[in-house]
Amino acid sequence: MRSKAPLALMEQIVMLLVFSLAAAVCVRAFVLADRVSRDNAARDQAALKAETAAEVYKACRGDGALAVEKLGGSVERGAWVTLWDADGKQAREEKNAAYRVRVEPEQGGGLLGRAAVTVSAKDGGTLFEMEIAWQEADGGA
């Protein structure tokens, strides 16, 4: 009787190859899911930061200097910029900032003032962006 060992060996090698392929696909899916989850968590915080910046900017009627007085940050080439760390506190330096919120005023039309709010991550990628508008003058004016 001939030994069945080579056959079993071949079978196991094929099995291992197929498994390796499946495992590689799985691990790739895990890594992707992890990255998506991190992005979502960062986007959640970015949305809150954008919301805060939008409300402050609207309350200040598009006055960047007043917004700096109320919430901090700085005005860079007409845009109001605030930096936040991962714990949700304001960061003084760019290197400590996990989120960079930039409110760029846009040309408004008539009674409305407009601005674009962009929140970017440390690597420069955009996490969240929104357009805001507010009434510049009294409705009855």
Add this chain to the structure above:
Amino acid sequence: MRKTAERHPVEGVFVLLLAGVFAVCVLLVLFTGARTYRALAERDAEAYARRICVQYVAAKVRHAGGPVYVGNFDGGPSENGDTLFLLEKDGGVACCTRIYYYDGAVRELFTEVSGDGRFRREDGVPVTDAKALSFSRDAGTGLLTVRAEDEAGLFSSVRLLPRAGEGAAP
């Protein structure tokens, strides 16, 4: 009598070794998957807990049909306080919704304004778990700051501009 082929012991050992490698790989992938899933679930829960409190208050303020002011639960309005008061008329009756923190939860208490002083902090309905919640209002711009601490000790804050404006205390 037939002569049986001699089986080399190394072949059997190798098959066994390969089966072992396969089992280890299966376990490794399983553990990696389980660990990744646990990390995802934890991170999602953390992000939810961190944002839900301030988002809840923000939604309440945005839907408020009447004046909104900050104060202390039993006191009048002030620039900083532990309670947010949302005033509204319900069937012609002046009502007030209080949002505040008490005993490990953010609570909401809806009462008639005339009934003030008869309610205690524990009367409120728990809405979400938290560790702290505070409010402040900028007198100049009217901006309302909501600051919350979740159960894990992570802070979250949002600033809002109530559309209905600042109201007088009842």
